[in-house]
Amino acid sequence: MTAPDIHLYTAATMNGYKPVIFLEEAGVPYDLTLVDFSKREQHAPDYLKLNPNGKIPTIVDRAEGRAIFESGAILWHLAHKFGRFLPADERARSEVMQWLCFQVGHVGPMMGQAMYFQRIAAPNGHHEAFAIKRYVDESRRLLEVLNTRLEGREWIAADQYSIADMMIYPWARAFPWARVQVDDLPHLQAWFARINARPAVQKALTIPKAQPQFWDADADDSAFLKENAARFAPNV
Numbered sequence: 001m002t003a004p005d006i007h008l009y010t011a012a013t014m015n016g017y018k019p020v021i022f023l024e025e026a027g028v029p030y031d032l033t034l035v036d037f038s039k040r041e042q043h044a045p046d047y048l049k050l051n052p053n054g055k056i057p058t059i060v061d062r063a064e065g066r067a068i069f070e071s072g073a074i075l076w077h078l079a080h081k082f083g084r085f086l087p088a089d090e091r092a093r094s095e096v097m098q099w100l101c102f103q104v105g106h107v108g109p110m111m112g113q114a115m116y117f118q119r120i121a122a123p124n125g126h127h128e129a130f131a132i133k134r135y136v137d138e139s140r141r142l143l144e145v146l147n148t149r150l151e152g153r154e155w156i157a158a159d160q161y162s163i164a165d166m167m168i169y170p171w172a173r174a175f176p177w178a179r180v181q182v183d184d185l186p187h188l189q190a191w192f193a194r195i196n197a198r199p200a201v202q203k204a205l206t207i208p209k210a211q212p213q214f215w216d217a218d219a220d221d222s223a224f225l226k227e228n229a230a231r232f233a234p235n236v
């Protein structure tokens with residue numbers, strides 16, 4: 001049996017789910033290596049040859065004989081390669097790219113730091129109230145930008161479900177893990193509901209592993225909190 005074109009290196013994190021969502025939505029065959037942060041596999045010399053930044057996700061496109069890192073570049077590559085979730089029209093493509101960059105440059109870093117300071121630094125004895133406020137407030141502001149964008153729209157860009165939605169959803173939907181309130185953001189919540197209802201997304205969020213603590217404010221996070229805080233402890 002020949003190996004599929006796409007080999008994905010990932011883990012159960014917001015960035016890690018994005019390419020899984022694409023591949024499941026597109027019905028593309030792929031195989032998977034789970035990168036174990038507790039063993040620091042993301043810094044292994046062989047992995048750094050694929051992703052010099054030592055992060056997940058990464059893909060190897062076997063058919064093209066090359067590795068691609070950075071989730072935005074990965075989804076852009078996959079969308080081109082398989083002709084899915086990216087409009088043909090140049091203006092519409094640009095709109096998708098703008099919102100993709102909005103995620104990579106703003107939503108990921110701000111929500112990521114909101115999570116880091118509350119879920120990793122604080123349990124490791126570094127409670128930084130100023131940093132927490134800064135990142136939670138900025139995350140909230142970004143979710144308000146999305147709420148405004150989604151008023152009267154089903155999807156983030158180009159009037160269609162695209163890689164822009166796939167990039168933003170795993171982060172924005174993890175508002176409980178970042179401890180950001182979205183109760184008064186109805187357009188954002190309606191967009192969550194539309195994406196939550198997609199069977200491919202439901203499946204993707206169980207690959208490599210389901211992480212209900214990210215998405216559900218009522219999920220029991222005590223055991224996961226410890227595990228998550230411990231795997232990043234050396235960096236704190």
Ligand SMILES: N[C@@H](CCC(=O)N[C@@H](CS)C(=O)NCC(=O)O)C(=O)O
Nearest residue numbers: 013014015042055056057070071072
């Ligand atoms: N901008 C990058 C971010 C990648 C990233 O930060 N990945 C995190 C997991 S969400 C990671 O690999 N962390 C491991 C580490 O920092 O050692 C992307 O979109 O791919």
